[in-house]
Amino acid sequence: MDYKWGNWTSESATFLLRLLGLLLLCSLWLQSSGEEAGIILLLFLLIMTLARWRFQLPGSSVLLDQVACLFAIIYWPLAAFALILPVFESMYQRKPLFSLPTIIFVIVYPETSFLLVGIFVYVACTGAVVGGWKQETKKHQREADKQRRDRYELENLKEELLFANVQATRMAELSERNRIAQQLHDEVGHELTASVLALQAYEQLRKEDESVAEEMFTEAQQRLHNSADYLRETVHNLKPITDLGIDELQNISDLYTQCPVNFQVFGDTSKVPAHLWSILYPCLKEALTNTIRHAKPTGIEITLDVGPHILRLSVYNDGVLKENSDKGLGIGLRNLRHRTKAVGGSISTDTTDGFLLICVLPLE
Amino acid sequence: MTIFTFVFKRFFRKKSNIVFLFVLPIGSVFIPTAAWPPIPLGFHYYSLLLLLLAARLGGITLEDRTNKTLLRLSASPISHFQYLFQNLLAYTVILTVVNLVFVFLGVIVHGENLPSPILLFIIYTVFSMTALGFSLAWYSLFRHMETAFSILGGVIVLMGMLGGVMWPVEAMPEYLQQAVMLLPTYWAAESTLIVAYGTQAKDLGTPLVVMILFCIAFLLLGSRRRLT
Numbered sequence: 401m402d403y404k405w406g407n408w409t410s411e412s413a414t415f416l417l418r419l420l421g422l423l424l425l426c427s428l429w430l431q432s433s434g435e436e437a438g439i440i441l442l443l444f445l446l447i448m449t450l451a452r453w454r455f456q457l458p459g460s461s462v463l464l465d466q467v468a469c470l471f472a473i474i475y476w477p478l479a480a481f482a483l484i485l486p487v488f489e490s491m492y493q494r495k496p497l498f499s500l501p502t503i504i505f506v507i508v509y510p511e512t513s514f515l516l517v518g519i520f521v522y523v524a525c526t527g528a529v530v531g532g533w534k535q536e537t538k539k540h541q542r543e544a545d546k547q548r549r550d551r552y553e554l555e556n557l558k559e560e561l562l563f564a565n566v567q568a569t570r571m572a573e574l575s576e577r578n579r580i581a582q583q584l585h586d587e588v589g590h591e592l593t594a595s596v597l598a599l600q601a602y603e604q605l606r607k608e609d610e611s612v613a614e615e616m617f618t619e620a621q622q623r624l625h626n627s628a629d630y631l632r633e634t635v636h637n638l639k640p641i642t643d644l645g646i647d648e649l650q651n652i653s654d655l656y657t658q659c660p661v662n663f664q665v666f667g668d669t670s671k672v673p674a675h676l677w678s679i680l681y682p683c684l685k686e687a688l689t690n691t692i693r694h695a696k697p698t699g700i701e702i703t704l705d706v707g708p709h710i711l712r713l714s715v716y717n718d719g720v721l722k723e724n725s726d727k728g729l730g731i732g733l734r735n736l737r738h739r740t741k742a743v744g745g746s747i748s749t750d751t752t753d754g755f756l757l758i759c760v761l762p763l764e
Numbered sequence: 765m766t767i768f769t770f771v772f773k774r775f776f777r778k779k780s781n782i783v784f785l786f787v788l789p790i791g792s793v794f795i796p797t798a799a800w801p802p803i804p805l806g807f808h809y810y811s812l813l814l815l816l817l818a819a820r821l822g823g824i825t826l827e828d829r830t831n832k833t834l835l836r837l838s839a840s841p842i843s844h845f846q847y848l849f850q851n852l853l854a855y856t857v858i859l860t861v862v863n864l865v866f867v868f869l870g871v872i873v874h875g876e877n878l879p880s881p882i883l884l885f886i887i888y889t890v891f892s893m894t895a896l897g898f899s900l901a902w903y904s905l906f907r908h909m910e911t912a913f914s915i916l917g918g919v920i921v922l923m924g925m926l927g928g929v930m931w932p933v934e935a936m937p938e939y940l941q942q943a944v945m946l947l948p949t950y951w952a953a954e955s956t957l958i959v960a961y962g963t964q965a966k967d968l969g970t971p972l973v974v975m976i977l978f979c980i981a982f983l984l985l986g987s988r989r990r991l992t
Contacts, residue, residue, distance in 0.1 A: 426946070439946070440973060443977035447981050
């Protein structure tokens with residue numbers, strides 16, 4: 401029953417109220433002595449109601465109803481009650497001025513009773529309320545549509561950003577490689593070439609036993625020494641300040657102290673590009689955070705498996721779900737799912753026995 | 765007017781339809797005058813026949829809906845209004861021809877006993893439109909032809925009985941006498957009685973207006989586009 405009440409819309413309420421008005425008029429007509437004007441009026445009002453249901457009639461069409469009612473009053477005095485329909489419609493369409501003829505009629509008509517006025521006021525209020533309901537619904541629908549559109553746009557934007565992220569990582573890698581090559585060529589390369597030349601000259605001079613040979617050797621030695629320095633410097637510049645790669649992953653799992661963590665790595669982790677690490681870290685963090693929040697595990701197993709084409713990170717805990725935790729995906733996991741999707745991977749979870757999260761990413 | 769002409773082709777393709785369309789009216793022409801009303805009985809019952817014929821004709825629209833013709837039409841450049849208008853026009857033409865034949869035969873068979881055949885023809889034409897509207901509205905409520913048609917038969921007979929076609933309305937209880945004014949058959953019977961008793965032609969105005977109003981109401985109800 402609750403479900404059916406939930407299905408009520410302003411349209412169905414309007415339909416029902418119109419039908420109810422007609423039925424009441426019909427029973428009123430049945431109780432009065434049979435007047436042919438009554439049935440013509442009833443049919444006319446029925447037609448107007450059906451037309452309003454089928455088409456979008458202008459607000460001024462209620463004037464037509466009122467004229468018909470006022471005409472019918474000459475033959476059938478109870479037709480005054482039929483004015484409730486146009487009054488309802490004009491208030492429903494938020495155009496109270498169109499029920500002016502009815503107001504004038506109520507003032508002018510000598511047999512206006514308190515009942516008649518009361519019914520008009522009541523019906524006008526009902527019409528206004530239902531009309532307001534309809535407008536409210538329309539407003540909310542429009543708002544919901546706008547929000548939905550905005551959300552789709554944002555999601556698109558997010559995907560584009562994630563894609564751009566991957567691109568930027570690749571670009572950074574390339575420019576970094578370029579820089580290294582340049583540095584090696586400009587500094588270390590020149591020094592090495594020079595020292596090779598110096599050594600060749602020294603060899604020649606030593607055969608001829610010249611005194612300058614000793615000098616040449618010292619120079620070559622100096623140059624080799626320099627290039628060793630440059631090389632050390634370059635390598636030192638290349639090394640990132642924070643740990644990258646498997647060490648950081650190990651760090652994250654070490655920081656988790658709530659229960660014993662078994663961390664296993666298979667395969668060559670040096671093949672994993674930097675932008676995938678930036679997904680694996682939050683993935684592991686998210687899984688561990690979720691474990692703290694939603695489960696009470698006795699042990700956690702983390703496995704990183706790097707194959708020739710894909711890498712697979714699985715985080716498993718044997719804890720049962722806490723009672724208050726909801727089943728749906730949280731924002732964190734949804735975000736991660738987006739990011740993995742952007743690099744062509746996937747995240748899946750399984751809650752049948754404990755909690756298992758598997759993140760699969762492709763390697764190029 | 766493709767749909768218009770197609771209605772004829774389609775309806776008269778079945779020989780049973782032609783028989784149905786003409787045998788019943790022609791047969792009822794020959795029913796003699798009884799104690800009530802003062803008109804050959806067939807001419808009083810004719811409104812029921814019209815309802816039945818309209819039901820047969822209007823079934824085409826339901827058939828179109830059930831075998832998805834309407835769905836295909838909605839994808840064609842034919843508007844729903846055109847479809848309905850041409851169909852209804854064709855049905856009206858068919859029924860008008862039947863009315864004409866019926867009244868013409870009546871004049872031949874009954875001669876002077878048949879009062880003002882022209883007025884009768886006008887009544888029948890107006891009522892056949894009402895009947896078509898009724899069948900259109902009726903079929904718009906159903907999904908299956910068999911159910912709709914079988915219930916409709918009972919409803920038509922009931923409407924005839926209550927509406928004063930089978931016996932005078934005055935024979936019924938007081939409270940029913942006014943309620944049955946809400947049935948279109950009442951007005952058809954009323955108008956034939958007005959003609960039968962030879963009252964003034966201007967008295968026919970109200971029944972005719974009511975029948976036209978009924979027709980409009982039914983059309984508004986039945987012309988809703990339903991594709992399933």
